[in-house]
Amino acid sequence: MKETLDAVLTDKGTKVHCVVPGATVLAAVRKMNEEHIGALLVCDGSDVLGIFTERDILCRVIDSPRDPATTTVAEVMTTDLVAVSPDTQVEEAMAVITEKRCRHLPVIDGGKLVGLVSIGDLTHWVSRHQEVHIRDLVNFITGKYPV
Numbered sequence: 798m799k800e801t802l803d804a805v806l807t808d809k810g811t812k813v814h815c816v817v818p819g820a821t822v823l824a825a826v827r828k829m830n831e832e833h834i835g836a837l838l839v840c841d842g843s844d845v846l847g848i849f850t851e852r853d854i855l856c857r858v859i860d861s862p863r864d865p866a867t868t869t870v871a872e873v874m875t876t877d878l879v880a881v882s883p884d885t886q887v888e889e890a891m892a893v894i895t896e897k898r899c900r901h902l903p904v905i906d907g908g909k910l911v912g913l914v915s916i917g918d919l920t921h922w923v924s925r926h927q928e929v930h931i932r933d934l935v936n937f938i939t940g941k942y943p944v
């Protein structure tokens with residue numbers, strides 16, 4: 798499989814949910830719950846400042862403890878952002894996620910944010926492509942493959 802994140806984004810869509818750094822943790826969590834997502838990119842205009850994830854809520858808000866109604870996203874976000882480009886191969890992106898122990902990868906092209914992929918998107922993509930590959934092999938073996 799030699800597909801790139803471009804293909805994943807064509808399938809998934811390029812919309813990225815963001816939050817401003819001054820938003821409260823409570824407002825950000827409500828947005829994540831409304832959208833059924835586990836992360837928000839923290840953006841100031843077109844500048845990506847960091848990422849705010851479920852893990853940040855567990856480690857830096859609940860366990861501290863900090864008040865979600867008064868703590869800002871900027872205080873608890875992850876600034877050490879791991880990003881990839883749209884021409885990154887799906888397997889390469891999975892390796893990055895494993896190595897860096899993150900679950901969401903912003904996709905940046907020439908300094909511009911063009912999408913976001915999650916560990917779920919990548920595993921879903923791989924398993925779907927394996928299914929197609931297995932079906933093709935079965936059809937080939939059982940003589941159903943078109944000649």
Ligand SMILES: NC(=O)c1ccc[n+]([C@@H]2O[C@H](COP(=O)([O-])OP(=O)(O)OC[C@H]3O[C@@H](n4cnc5c(N)ncnc54)[C@H](O)[C@@H]3O)[C@@H](O)[C@H]2O)c1
Nearest residue numbers: 812813814833834835836837838913914915916917918921
């Ligand atoms: N990956 C999927 O297609 C998908 C969809 C719905 C639910 N789930 C379930 O949710 C759980 C975790 O899934 P996950 O690893 O994909 O993480 P997630 O719950 O954060 O992501 C769910 C979907 O939302 C997208 N998403 C997340 N944050 C986003 C953002 N800021 N901007 C734009 N899109 C964003 C992801 O790319 C993914 O497609 C798993 O149990 C999974 O089965 C997955």
